[in-house]
Each structure stands twice: as C-alpha cells, then as structure tokens.
Amino acid sequence: MTRTDPLDVPRPHAQLHFGVFFQGVNHWTIWSAPDSGSQIDPASFRRVAQTAERGLFDAFFLGEGLRLREVDGRIHDLDVAGRPDAITQLAALAAVTRRIGLVSTSNSTFNEPADLARRLSGLDLLSEGRAGWNVVTTDNAWTGANFRRGGYLDHADRYRRAEEFLTVARALWDGWGDGAIADSAGAREWSVPGAVRRVRHRGPQFDVDLAPTLPRSAQGHPVIFQAGDSGEGRDFAARNADVIFSAHGNDFDDALAFAEDIRTRLRGVGRPDDDLRILPGTEIIIGATEEEAQEKKRWIRLQQVTPATALGIAGLLWGIDLSDRDADGPLPKEDPVVTENDGSFGARRITDPRTVMAEWRAKAEAHGWSLRETVIALGPQRGHVGTPSGLADKFAHFVRHGAIDGFNITPYLIPDGLDDIVDLLVPELQERGIYRTEYTGTTLREHLGLRAPLIHRSAPDRRQAG
C-alpha cells in the first residue's frame, strides 16, 4: 500500500493533524469497564485535554446536545449522556492548557449572534487565539421545545440562518480595528476614538444593531469547523469553513473522493483548494500485533454494542420495539415499519429501512450472525485498527495522497483512551515525518496551517492572507 519513496507522492510534505473529540451522547464511549471514568467530572476533561496536548494535537473538540434523546417518547437510557456546556467547559480548559485548540460545537439555530459570537470571542481571548467553532444547525421542533422561540425554522432555512449568523458573527469579530485599545498606562483614552464599528445588520433572519465588546484575538477569528455531509452542507463548508469534520476517513478511495469533491467546490467559490483542512472523525485501536489489535477491537465492539444497545439500534431500523427480543438470536421476522423521523434520536435519517434490512438479512444468513453480531458487523465501520507502525504507514499514505489532513479522534475510553495514541502512534508518525515534533505556533489557526480569516483576505486595510 505504501510507496517506498515518500517523495513520489502528490503531497510529500503533508502533515497529519490530530484533534480529540470528547464525546457527549453516544454508545461508543465504553462506560462499563473498570477504567471508564466520569463523563462530567472536570478532571476527565483536563486529563484528556492535557494528554492530547502532550501528544501535540491541534484541537480538543466538544459536541453539543440541546435535548436529551428519546425513543418512542421516552428518554433513551442506554447511552452515555449528560455533558457540560461546551464554551463554559472550554473556557476552564483554557486555564489549564497552553497550546491546544479548543473547539466548541454550537448551534446556529438556537443561539443569537450577539451572544454566541461574544462567548466565542471571550474563549478566543482567554485562550490567546485557540478557539474554534463547529457550526451546527437544527430544524426540529422537538429541540425547539427547550427555547423561547420553539420549533420555528424550516429545514430549508437552517443553512440560510447559519450563513447569515456567520456573517453577523464575523462583523462582530471584526468590529474593533487592530490597535483599538491603548497599550500604555498613561493613555488619554481606553480605546482609540472611533475604533469600534457598530454592527447594523438587517436580513431575513436577523435584525440586530450593536457595538461589539471585544477585540480580535491573536488568530483573528475563531477557526470555523463544519460537519454537514449533504451537498448543501459541503457547499456551506466550501464557502465558510476552515475545517471539515467529515465521516470519510476509513476507506482510502472514499476519503480521496470526498477530498476531491471538496477541492472542486473550493475552487468553485474562488478559494485555493488547500484552504480547508479535512479531519474525519475516527476511532483508533492499537495493538502490539495485528492479532492483538483485532482481538481488542472485538472486545471494544462488544462493550459498545451491548445486547440492549443492539436491540435498540435494530429497533430504530425496524420501527418496532424489539427490547424484549434476544439479541443473540436471529433477526426479527417482521417487516420494518417506516416512521417519520421527529429528530428525537439525533439527526441521522434512514432513507429506506427496507433496503438496509434486506442487506442485513442477506449478510446475517450468509455468515450465520446473530442480531447483535449483525449490528456490530454492519453498523458504521468506525476507525482504524492495527499496530503503531502499520497505522503510521497507512496514515502516511492517506495524508500524502491528499485524502485527509488528519483525524478527529474519538477515544473509546475516557479519560485514558488517548494514552496509547500519544505514547505509541505519535512517535511512529513523527519518525515518518508526517507529524510535528513540537508546536511551532501558539494559535489554532497556526497549528492547522490556515490562512487569515476569510473576510480579511480581500479588504486591503486589514491583515492579508498569510
């Protein structure tokens, strides 16, 4: 798979970037093992962030949830749930880390620009230029039931709102000119008179008028992450994002096709095609030998997909409550019931359960799999499994061929799940010249090798593309 001459590739000097995704609601974080730690104790967050920083990661990444998930109108009780507010938690981590980027997933549907842009600015200043914002949208009324305006946004409007939100946020982040604040104790004025521009914005989604309260940080603007995979989402990313948090990182051809598609879209909007970093989410399972790694993977999957979880996942597909069935028995005989997705179990939409089910049946029959084995084998194929050196070779191939720029790693154990990666994999990557040996910058934008914020590029009076 790897070529012998590392220079005989499209991107011989490409570097791998790592982020760590401390997951919230999910069944992939093993909570039942003896060394599974707390999902809410601040010590868990600190431990993961500091380990990632020891491993010279670019970013520590938090998700967001705005309503507890439900199945059939009841709170889903099998998965890890309960998490801190992302920006609040990250502001605390800014005090106990020095270099690692701090990325918050924050929803543009259920926030207002004046508030969210300011919170992100605050995080950016407290971390001296290490903040990132993963822009997500929601359109479901079910989540809206926790907010003043209720469920009010049409599906078609959510990206329009997100885009307008970003426009307002960027105007707020740019409201203070460089050098707006006096840098001498004897200054006559706190800020240069007229240095702060009011932001007056009147659009279909927002009608706001305010004076921003904060200057730009060391990195200009928070780094923008985006995770939507639809055509709409990819176009949004091409127009707005610095980083894509994709789901295309397992299979080389799939990853490369995705990356080529993004590069085409970037050129389409007039951006250089190396302007955006692609960091697929992944799980990395390491063993001393291939066999050991595979054995570990089997153990991990059985912890992640308990009998009850297997029945829950199959129940969602079938649209039938299967909780009293035997997970170690055969697949249900019934046909699936197609139900409308109300958003109560996250954003995943199953297009046609009958097609999926037919595939499940065929594979299960061919291999003699139980329901649980089928769920494990045919569920989303997450991540990479292997020895440190085998994985390093594989990742070198991925990154040097431009299929990815790195990974956003989801540890299957909190808080120690990164230790293997930092202690065993990172040195192998460094040996191959695809991973930094020290932080060379201080900001998240510098770690990722990004140019100046998008809207600073065309304005001659502002800082130029770096």
Next chain:
Amino acid sequence: MSGPALHLAVEIDGDGAHPAAWRRAAHSPDHLLTPRRVAQVAAIAENAGFTLITLDDGVLPPGASPDAVGRIGAVERAAFIAASTSTIGIAPVVPVTYAEPFHVSGQLASLDHISAGRAGWVVTEEERPEAARAWGRQLIADAAARARESRDGVEVARALWDSWEDDAVIRSVATSRYLDRERLHYIDFTGEAYAVKGPAIVPRPPQGQLVVLGRPDRVPAAHLDVALVEGRELAEVATAAAAAGTPRVFAEVDVALDTPQATAAERVADLERHASWRGRRWLRHVGSADQLVSLLAELSRHVDGVRLHPLVLDEDLPVLSRLVLPALSERRLVARPLPGTSLRSTLGLERPANRFAAAAVAAQEDAR
C-alpha cells in the same frame, strides 16, 4: 448567630467600580482582556480570603468611558477562574431579560461542575433598550415585564438543575442502562412569554442548586438564596435586610480606601475629573481601612455579608487584602473559605433536596 457573622464578596469586573478606574490601574488598557489579568485578580481575591467573587456583565459594552471599553463574558471568565482557583466562590452576573434560560441554566450548572460546587449566579436585568436591539429581540420596556423575565428565567434554571436527580447516572452493567430514566424529569415550564420542556443536558450541579443572588425587588425572595440589598444609610440597609425574606442577605458597599500613595478622597477626586461615580443607592465608604473595618463590624449585626465594589481594583484590593480582611479575621468577624467546601456550605446554606425526587417519594407515600 454562632461563628463568623460576615461573608465578604468582591466585584472584580473591569478595573474597578469607578467608570474611569482604568486611569489609575497598574496596567495598560490592552492588558485588561488577557487571561493573565483575569487569573491575577482572582488569585489576589482568593488569597485575601474573600468568600465570593462576582463578575459584572451584560450584552452591551460597559458604559465606562466616552469610548468603548471591552469586556469578556462573565460566564467564560468565571469558568477560567474556576479552573485556576481552589476555594473562592465565583458568581457571574447573567441577565435573563433576553437570554435563553435553557442555555443560561446549562452554563451555570457547568460552572458548578467545573468549580466543584463553588458557583453562584447574580441575576440582573438588561435595562437599556439597546440590549433588545443587540439581541434582535422585542424590547421588554416596562419594569414589571423585566421582573417577570427574571422570575421566569430563574424558575426555569432552577427547575432544570433539579431535572436530573443526583443519582440519575446509574451505569448499571447488569441491565445495560447508563441512565435511570425515572430519575430524569421534564420540567414542562409554561410562562406568559415562553415554554421550556427539559430535562437539562447537564447533570445536576454538585451543589444541587447554585447560590442565586439578586435584588429582592426584582426576583421573588423564594427564588433567592442571597438578597443583595441597597440603602445609602445603615438604617436603610438594616430595614431592607430585615424585610428581605431570603436565607442570606448581603449589603452592597462601594469602597475607596486610603493607600500609601494617596488618600481615598484624593483618589476619588482624581477620577471624578473624568467621569462621575454613579450615584448608586448603596453605602459608600471613602476613607481608611480602619474605618471600613468599623463599618463592616457594624453591618455584621444586620446582614450576613457585604459585596464590596472597590473604586480601583489595583489600588483597593491590596489594602483590603493587607489591612481590612486580616483585621476582620482577628476580630473573628470573617473566616476564609476552606478548601473542598462548596459555596453553599461556606454560607451555611443547606444543599437543597431535589424537588422531583421529593415529589416521587411523596407520591409513593400517598399510594400506600
């Protein structure tokens, strides 16, 4: 009352309580919005032995100068401070006039987790019409409607803090269940202006309920742990304190102290050339540390604590730290918070029972 009678809180937003405080600050303006500055002031307050830090805030820039002055959000500063201190209580100011109570509740609960139970919340209002324009929301013009928003916002936040019982995370390997859904509750709040379903995303905060501080004329006393009372004269404060009807009462006090370089009066006069120290209906002490100690001793007969608003942090905090708190400590009027203690227990407040858990127990008993 047994034990120390007085708790000292200090407001540390910006460079001090005076709108021109930055002119006497020991640093240049561009140092204000740095993590070093935020951590430094918090460390001084913690080392001095204060019970509580409060951090003023609002969506609009602080009206401190003819030209703009910056301010990092209070919740973000509070979280940063929580991670860099170990004993002092931390209470951000968060108005809920236009904010989303669901977000505010989650942010504050997170702050309590981050600080291991040292968090409080100072409830205020966004009074200026410009705040509505900033939020892009309908102006809430009259005082009664703003009080309603505060009341509803606090009610929602408090209900959400209870929406997870303390032991809702069960991690039951035998049944594969991470949560006990019987111990999670919809709050189904319906007010005049909005409704909130719940439950929270953040598990119940370590203190059960954060310590909520606010003006008793703006937030119903039943929602407050600490009333912040005003009054220009001691007698006025005493009357307000007696009428507050809250578990604890703190008096608001502006302070300017004599320093080795200048008297308090000189320092005030210097700043008054630039801007006027707003005429708040608070007690105001301009003078020596000794006189302040006497005033606080006197106040301790009427209130459980005071919130000090120092004229200039860089000048007044060192005097408070070197002279005032030690003198009060010697007279056994104050005690410093102990490591590992929640803000609630420092203030002698019970950890509240969970309303939903209590309701479930009551329902069971009724069923018998």
